[in-house]
Amino acid sequence: MINPSTQAQKVLGIVHTAIAVSNLQHQVEFWQQVLGFTLDGTAEIGGPLPEDETGVPGIRSKIAMLTKGGVSIELYQPVAPQGRQTYRPSPADIGSWHLALKVTDLDELVRVSSEWGWQVRGKVAVVEEGPGPVGARLVYLHNADGTIIELVQMPES
Template sequence: MTTPQAPAPNVLGIVHIAIAVSDLPHQIGFWQQVLGFTLDGTAEVGGSLPEDETGVPGLRSRIAQLTRDGLSVELYQPTAPESRQTYRPTPADIGSWHLALRVTDLDELVRVSGEWGWRVRGRVAVVEEGPGPIGARLVYLTNADGTILEFVELPSR
């Protein structure tokens, strides 16, 4: 594998991050009320487009598009096929991912997130050496769907 010397000319940017959820209305509420995202719209999709794109026969989903500060998040609740599974990786599992959000008042945000079913995976950690920002407070949260969020509270200057 080689390290590119310049940005890939064919990649223009990130369109969205998509997260499969089991309860779309509940997650829309959390992302709006706790994380401050704006709901741009909802839809139900199925048929050849999602089947062709994903290679999953019979795929149907309810979707919601939310944005904040230029970041677009698509929450989707698969409704078919029946054979779908729930994937609950740990941060050490290959294929796991998380979304890191810069926050203020990390402790209060953790408390409020708990009211929405999110729990702390480990504990709040403090960056004591680089490459991260020294003094930053970090915490991983997860929900019943297995989604992982990281809250990052930068030190005050």
């Protein structure tokens, strides 16, 4: 039997979250100008390392690493192989995911994000009972790539 406390010690934390995008430059600008992330660097990668890691022969991607508040985001634009698909899950689909960002002005970010092609999935909701922070305002945004981000504005103390 596996000892849960021993297993948990093998995971030290999250290194980054990676998101496939169709236009790297456009998304880097959005993450910098709208969400306030810092660009740490860009590269184009391919060859044995990404092929071995992903199991995708011939994979090649342009990548950008961004950070904010100790969180690292890797945006990557696959350029090879051909025949890629865009994954656009609903939040109810198994395998879907989203990144939740704590924000100070949800309404302003929704407005500005819409100028960059991000749309509200449903509507702004308010947490009325736990376990979440009662009074927090939440909204899901999505873009044409199928990426979903959640904006969370905590209640004022």
